[in-house]
Amino acid sequence: ILGWASIDSTFLGVMIAISSTTLIIKALDDLGLKSKRFAQLIFGVLIVEDLVAILLMVALTSFAVSGSFSGLALATSAGKLALVVGSWFLAGYFVLPRFIQYAARFRSDETLTVLSIGLCLSLVAIAAYFHYSAALGAFIMGSILAESTESRRIEELMKPLRDLFAAIFFVSVGMLINPTTIWSNMSAILLISAVVIAGKISAATFGALIYGRSLRTSMLVGFGL
Secondary structure: OOOOOHHHHHHHHHHHHOOOHHHHHHHHHHOOOOOOHHHHHHHHHHHHHHHHHHHHHHHHHHHHHHOOOOHHHHHHHHHHHHHHHHHHHHHHHHHHHHHHHHHHOOOOHHHHHHHHHHHHHHHHHHHHHOOOOHHHHHHHHHHHHOOOOOHHHHHHHHHHHHHHHHHHHHHHHHOOOOHHHHHHOHHHHHHHHHHHHHHHHHHHHHHHHHHOOOHHHHHHHHHHO
8 A cells, every 4th residue: 555565565464463572571561461272372372473483583584585485495494393392391390490499409599590591592592593582581581480480589589680681672672763763654554553453453363252252351362462
């Protein structure tokens, strides 16, 4: 409608299809809604979106270079993703909880803090090495640590660091925005924003309804995303 090229429109569509995990989790946490049933559904959707985003990046890269999608590259990437992520989960669930439990015997908050951060950043580095999302690596390690008997203690120790990095995240994103660019493209931004908000609410609500959730829960999922 705006007269953009097909490749620009495709990239925009893919970008707005993926919701910000950090933003949504932060908002739900601040509102005290993180433990609600609909919030758990939203978290599940966000993780699937992060996984799909990896495959979309592969498809878009080939599309931008050759002008067509490579089915073989997409299938290879999907298989590699399943293998790597599956290996992380298996190794983590069978090995790391026992390791954390052993480290917790020293009753040292410093040791547990450094160990938890080290494990998280290690998997982030591995994810980046395989050209995956850093957030995906951090999420998987968080899920693994949540299986340990020290999960609540680790969560309490991580809160100050979480708040610090959340602040850095929001400031760094804000610094990418040029107000003059927003003003000069105001009509397009308003139109796209309306499409994103209405489309995300209706699509997510409809998806939850198909899954068998109640209308109230489905609408909360839609508005949450």
